[in-house]
Amino acid sequence: MYRVSFVIPYENNEKLERYASLMSSLGYTGIELGIKDPSLLDPEEIKDVISKFNLVVPALGTGRAFTEDGISLSSKEKSIRDNAVKRLMSHIELAEKLSSMVIVGLIRGNVYDKEGINYVKALLKDICQYGKGKGVRILLEPINRYEVNWLNTIEDAYNFIREIDVENLGLLIDTFHMNIEEPSLASSIFRFKDLVLHIHIADSNRFYPGAGHIDFKDIFRILSSIGYDGFISAELINKPDIETAITKTIRFLKSIILL
Ligand code: LER
Numbered sequence: 001m002y003r004v005s006f007v008i009p010y011e012n013n014e015k016l017e018r019y020a021s022l023m024s025s026l027g028y029t030g031i032e033l034g035i036k037d038p039s040l041l042d043p044e045e046i047k048d049v050i051s052k053f054n055l056v057v058p059a060l061g062t063g064r065a066f067t068e069d070g071i072s073l074s075s076k077e078k079s080i081r082d083n084a085v086k087r088l089m090s091h092i093e094l095a096e097k098l099s100s101m102v103i104v105g106l107i108r109g110n111v112y113d114k115e116g117i118n119y120v121k122a123l124l125k126d127i128c129q130y131g132k133g134k135g136v137r138i139l140l141e142p143i144n145r146y147e148v149n150w151l152n153t154i155e156d157a158y159n160f161i162r163e164i165d166v167e168n169l170g171l172l173i174d175t176f177h178m179n180i181e182e183p184s185l186a187s188s189i190f191r192f193k194d195l196v197l198h199i200h201i202a203d204s205n206r207f208y209p210g211a212g213h214i215d216f217k218d219i220f221r222i223l224s225s226i227g228y229d230g231f232i233s234a235e236l237i238n239k240p241d242i243e244t245a246i247t248k249t250i251r252f253l254k255s256i257i258l259l
């Protein structure tokens with residue numbers, strides 16, 4: 001039995017309620033939120049909507065801080081790095097209230113030299129310590145080379161986590177990125193299983209599962225063999241529209257696994 005969630009970029013409570021209602025009626029148990037700046041939101045209002053539909057928020061996405069506000073942990077400018085830390089701390093504060101994990105994906109930024117890598121290493125360690133004090137786990141996500149220029153493979157992210165050496169930092173693996181970067185999706189999951197805390201699914205074209213050529217049956221076989229008990233969270237290009245993507249995803253999953 002897997003718990004399934006769907007990633008939505010949070011815009012307002014009205015839309016959140018609409019998507020939460022649809023997801024809950026279809027059998028989702030989680031809704032993952034991509035939030036640009038949590039300090040601008042009322043956590044209690046979000047909590048109310050989520051619990052009304054018996055959903056939980058397995059993870060909070062932070063990438064919009066990079067794509068929309070241009071802030072990153074690797075920036076050469078100290079004020080931008082400080083902003084990235086501040087932003088991630090506010091994600092952690094919201095995550096504490098929602099019992100979520102916090103994703104560090106694009107917000108790490110691109111690196112061009114050793115200095116950039118060292119900034120991220122030191123700041124991520126601080127962020128993890130802050131999360132630890134609040135009982136929040138942090139997820140480092142390997143992302144494909146066309147979106148960010150380092151930590152593209154699971155192996156690279158795994159080794160980086162080992163170097164940082166804090167207990168509340170794990171891996172978020174994403175089938176879309178894996179399809180570009182990994183030699184074999186199933187073997188990579190198996191090799192790095194001890195740090196896998198969360199999974200994003202999308203098909204090879206980033207549309208809903210079943211729309212491309214990723215072998216999801218093979219992925220679920222390996223997840224079952226390693227005893228993965230986290231969420232399966234769909235993060236998609238929502239075409240032709242989000243309602244269709246939400247519906248087709250869970251229909252496909254129900255056709256290949258027990259939900
Ligand atoms: C974030 O989870 C991700 O996978 C990136 O591709 C940014 O969208």
Ligand code: MN
Pocket residue numbers: 141174200235
């Ligand atoms: Mn992802």
